Amino acid sequence: MFSYYVKLAYLSCKRTWGMTLLMVCAIGLGIGASMTTITVNYLMSANPIPHKSEQLFYVQMDSWEPNNTYDDNGDAPTQLTYRDATYLWQAQKAKRQSIQSGMAAVIEPADKEVLPFMVQGRANSADFFPMFDVPFLYGSGWDHQADLKKERVIVINAELNERLFGGKDSTGQTVRMAGEDYKVTGVIDRWNPKPRFYDTSTGSFNDVEDVFVPFSLITEQKFGRSGNTNCWKPTESGFQAFLDSECIWVQLWVELPTAQDKDAYFSFMNAYAKEQHQYGRFARTDNNKLRDVMQWLEYAEVVSDDASMMMAMSLMFLLVCLLNTVGLLLAKFLGKASEIGVRQALGASRNDLFIQHLIESGCIGLAGGLLGLILALLGLEAIKVMYGDWIRDLAQLDFTLVAMAIGLAIVSALLAGLYPTWRACQVQPSVQLKSQ
Amino acid sequence: MLELVARLELGPMFRALMRNKIGALLIALQIALTLTIMVNAIFMMQERSQQMARASGLDETNTFYLSNTVFAQNYNLKTALQQDLQRIRQTPGVVDATQINAIPLSGGGWSMGLQTKPGDDIEGTGTAVYMVDEHGINALGVELIAGENFQNSDIGWREEGSTKWPPKTIISQALAEALFEGDWKNALGKTVYIENHQPVQIIGIMKTLQAPWNGWNGVERSMLVPQQLDNKGSRFFIRTEPGRRDELMPLIEKMLAESDRGRIIRNVTSMEQTRDKSYQEHQATNTILLTVIIVLTLITGFGIVGLAMFSINRRTRQIGTRRALGASQWQVMRYFMLENLLISFAGVILGAAGAVGLNIWLVATFSMSPLSPVLLVIGVVALLIVGQLAVSYPALVASKISPATATRGRA
Numbered sequence: 072m073f074s075y076y077v078k079l080a081y082l083s084c085k086r087t088w089g090m091t092l093l094m095v096c097a098i099g100l101g102i103g104a105s106m107t108t109i110t111v112n113y114l115m116s117a118n119p120i121p122h123k124s125e126q127l128f129y130v131q132m133d134s135w136e137p138n139n140t141y142d143d144n145g146d147a148p149t150q151l152t153y154r155d156a157t158y159l160w161q162a163q164k165a166k167r168q169s170i171q172s173g174m175a176a177v178i179e180p181a182d183k184e185v186l187p188f189m190v191q192g193r194a195n196s197a198d199f200f201p202m203f204d205v206p207f208l209y210g211s212g213w214d215h216q217a218d219l220k221k222e223r224v225i226v227i228n229a230e231l232n233e234r235l236f237g238g239k240d241s242t243g244q245t246v247r248m249a250g251e252d253y254k255v256t257g258v259i260d261r262w263n264p265k266p267r268f269y270d271t272s273t274g275s276f277n278d279v280e281d282v283f284v285p286f287s288l289i290t291e292q293k294f295g296r297s298g299n300t301n302c303w304k305p306t307e308s309g310f311q312a313f314l315d316s317e318c319i320w321v322q323l324w325v326e327l328p329t330a331q332d333k334d335a336y337f338s339f340m341n342a343y344a345k346e347q348h349q350y351g352r353f354a355r356t357d358n359n360k361l362r363d364v365m366q367w368l369e370y371a372e373v374v375s376d377d378a379s380m381m382m383a384m385s386l387m388f389l390l391v392c393l394l395n396t397v398g399l400l401l402a403k404f405l406g407k408a409s410e411i412g413v414r415q416a417l418g419a420s421r422n423d424l425f426i427q428h429l430i431e432s433g434c435i436g437l438a439g440g441l442l443g444l445i446l447a448l449l450g451l452e453a454i455k456v457m458y459g460d461w462i463r464d465l466a467q468l469d470f471t472l473v474a475m476a477i478g479l480a481i482v483s484a485l486l487a488g489l490y491p492t493w494r495a496c497q498v499q500p501s502v503q504l505k506s507q
Numbered sequence: 508m509l510e511l512v513a514r515l516e517l518g519p520m521f522r523a524l525m526r527n528k529i530g531a532l533l534i535a536l537q538i539a540l541t542l543t544i545m546v547n548a549i550f551m552m553q554e555r556s557q558q559m560a561r562a563s564g565l566d567e568t569n570t571f572y573l574s575n576t577v578f579a580q581n582y583n584l585k586t587a588l589q590q591d592l593q594r595i596r597q598t599p600g601v602v603d604a605t606q607i608n609a610i611p612l613s614g615g616g617w618s619m620g621l622q623t624k625p626g627d628d629i630e631g632t633g634t635a636v637y638m639v640d641e642h643g644i645n646a647l648g649v650e651l652i653a654g655e656n657f658q659n660s661d662i663g664w665r666e667e668g669s670t671k672w673p674p675k676t677i678i679s680q681a682l683a684e685a686l687f688e689g690d691w692k693n694a695l696g697k698t699v700y701i702e703n704h705q706p707v708q709i710i711g712i713m714k715t716l717q718a719p720w721n722g723w724n725g726v727e728r729s730m731l732v733p734q735q736l737d738n739k740g741s742r743f744f745i746r747t748e749p750g751r752r753d754e755l756m757p758l759i760e761k762m763l764a765e766s767d768r769g770r771i772i773r774n775v776t777s778m779e780q781t782r783d784k785s786y787q788e789h790q791a792t793n794t795i796l797l798t799v800i801i802v803l804t805l806i807t808g809f810g811i812v813g814l815a816m817f818s819i820n821r822r823t824r825q826i827g828t829r830r831a832l833g834a835s836q837w838q839v840m841r842y843f844m845l846e847n848l849l850i851s852f853a854g855v856i857l858g859a860a861g862a863v864g865l866n867i868w869l870v871a872t873f874s875m876s877p878l879s880p881v882l883l884v885i886g887v888v889a890l891l892i893v894g895q896l897a898v899s900y901p902a903l904v905a906s907k908i909s910p911a912t913a914t915r916g917r918a
Contacts, residue, residue: 093813097806139627175740177578177771185773187578211785250580257600295740305702308669329780375793376873380551385795388803391540395810402817457791459784490529 074207091435092401094396098439098480103390103446106476108382110451112463115374119264120203124364127202128157130323132344133358136303147358149272153314154243156321160196164339165200165325170286171195172321173273173298176249192282192376193212194289202326203269210242210257218285225253226283232258249294253284266463268364271371272299290314337361396487404428404495411498421496428492429485436484440477447476520846530814535854538890546886548796550878552743555789563611564715566648570746571756571777574611574858577739579769584737585664587787594625594766595759600751605646606735608638609719609743612785616719623686623702628774634730635718638665643731646746652680654695654711661733672701673733677711680740721785729759752777791907815843815901826905827912838904843902844895851894855887
């Protein structure tokens with residue numbers, strides 16, 4: 072019966088091809104626009120480390136000035152001062168903790184023919200790699216001792232390994248960076264979490280850094296810091312004065328596997344804040360925050376306003392397209408009144424007619440969905456071209472999204488077809504037959 | 508008025524509409540939603556276009572910059588910097604050049620707070636800081652509207668990690684207005700305070716110089732300080748004679764790179780590229796919004812055509828009868844056009860409410876500014892016109908229906 076109805080749907084659509092085309096286009100455009108914006112939003116707000124996002128916490132301590140809060144909402148600063156971050160890191164109260172900041176330096180290749188070049192990097196502590204499940208192609212990260220002893224060790228990514236060592240296992244080799252030799256302990260395999268959740272302050276959708284070095288080397292001023300620095304209190308001149316200052320520029324992540332661990336750590340942070348308050352720092356001791364990965368991404372507003380605004384617009388757009396489809400389907404089905412009358416007179420039940428017309432709506436929906444999918448692919452390509460590099464990895468359809476597009480199209484079309492179908496089935500056979 | 512209503516057959520038309528409520532309702536809803544989206548989309552585009560149209564204050568078409576990153580050990584930064592600048596300034600076609608710590612509209616820079624009285628607990632007025640030498644004004648191409656430029660003797664060295672500020676500054680007019688309650692002329696010669704206590708005298712005022720952050724509400728506030736950076740990483744900002752920028756960019760890059768192997772010259776970028784990149788998202792969003800508006804209007808228009816054609820097909824006999832009873836072609840056409848106008852009218856009233864509602868939500872959620880009523884009126888008129896255009900073809904078809912159909916058996 073199903074294939075018969077599909078055949079009937081095909082014949083009916085062929086007869087009123089103009090209207091059908093209009094409906095397919097309307098659904099297609101609506102689905103295309105919605106899927107394009109849903110894709111971008113979905114990937115922007117994706118969980119970059121699903122299996123442990125609830126165990127990783129971003130530490131915020133309110134070290135900001137006594138008279139004004141850090142932001143208008145009164146929330147704690149988004150980064151830590153060097154002295155608070157190092158204290159918390161050295162205390163080692165969490166299962167793992169990563170202290171970190173951005174850095175940049177010039178690498179001089181061993182081959183003198185190759186020009187020196189600049190790399191973006193991260194100064195972090197040993198726990199960074201196991202905490203964030205960084206995959207290694209060769210070797211591994213460094214250990215806690217290397218942090219404490221300020222060893223010149225380095226982890227590089229696969230591209231840099233390709234560039235410097237031709238892609239061979241380079242563990243144990245040295246890289247000359249910022250005028251000094253660093254020993255390679257590991258090469259990171261392809262790893263590009265989106266959003267780049269561990270540092271949202273310098274572009275949440277930037278690529279992962281080229282190099283990673285111990286954070287403790289920052290005090291030795293071996294390489295340049297990069298990233299945002301905010302100060303509320305004037306500082307004295309000199310690097311030591313800067314480290315001692317109230318400027319915020321350091322990030323700290325902690326791994327706390329259970330709720331008890333989290334509570335214990337939070338108490339520890341608050342106790343530290345109270346202690347600092349007694350020394351004349353920390354005007355607000357009850358404003359500290361431990362946010363897990365998804366809470367942090369939401370707080371940091373990783374999904375741009377433009378993206379969510381576009382999604383809202385495109386869903387409304389889809390609604391207009393569906394209203395359009397309802398209207399046209401209604402016109403189409405009512406136009407078939409005489410045919411329906413004949414079918415009823417020949418013994419088709421209301422149920423049969425209902426299913427037949429729903430199938431017709433579904434077919435139009437499917438066609439619209441396929442068109443929408445193509446349009447979404449085009450839309451995503453257009454977005455890549457228009458918005459530039461940072462959105463590259465955010466404008467890709469995966470299987471879930473394809474299924475969603477088709478599903479959305481069919482469901483929308485069926486919903487749109489529901490009322491017209493019902494109306495069509497109300498036809499009185501006697502009236503129709505009389506007018507023949 | 509009543510007479511007019513009677514003459515235009517509004518009463519019977521309304522009753523006819525009520526018999527086909529759903530079709531009319533669907534069109535009205537479509538028009539309402541279209542208006543809601545259209546007006547807000549145009550409004551968002553306007554906001555962005557206005558932001559993009561703001562002048563940066565620079566001679567954008569003839570300027571570019573590059574980064575100079577020193578990696579060699581035991582490098583004499585100060586001497587090398589002076590030599591570099593001299594070499595660049597002497598290159599034929601170059602108007603002027605300066606070292607600078609940040610680039611307008613580039614997204615990254617330095618900001619400080621200024622206050623008119625010293626003190627720890629005073630909230631300063633935020634401003635972008637550009638460190639330049641006495642060539643800064645000429646190299647950037649900004650216009651000095653009061654006071655004077657820095658002298659060579661004003662320029663000091665800023666060591667890495669230093670927090671001391673020089674005693675003179677040149678500020679933008681917008682910053683002067685923010686500091687001195689709108690009276691920018693009053694700012695000249697005044698002393699303001701940086702880092703809460705350090706006094707700085709305003710020796711000049713520039714017309715416009717934008718900050719590095721285009722989304723900042725203080726983007727027009729900036730200051731120049733007479734300092735050169737004693738850093739391993741610095742930038743040179745270069746202005747060329749009109750039309751010679753593209754030819755000089757690679758030339759100067761090569762000259763600097765080859766003159767000294769202890770550093771890397773990178774990010775050679777024109778100010779125009781920087782502006783495009785800065786507003787890339789704005790531009791893209793506007794293009795998308797425009798596409799949405801056009802497609803949406805087309806869909807609504809075609810929807811109206813489709814439904815009107817259908818309703819005319821259903822009423823062929825009725826129309827034929829009217830024609831047979833003496834109605835002119837024009838009267839038939841007018842009937843359908845008026846019918847559409849009636850439906851559209853309901854739609855735009857609903858849509859106007861929707862547009863304001865959506866705007867209120869956008870204002871609350873995305874901190875946009877409230878909609879201007881003029882735009883709403885324009886949107887309403889535009890959609891009424893679209894409705895009339897869309898229905899004119901079906902109405903024309905209807906008017907061509909011959910009176911003879913009235914007597915034929917089948918519709």
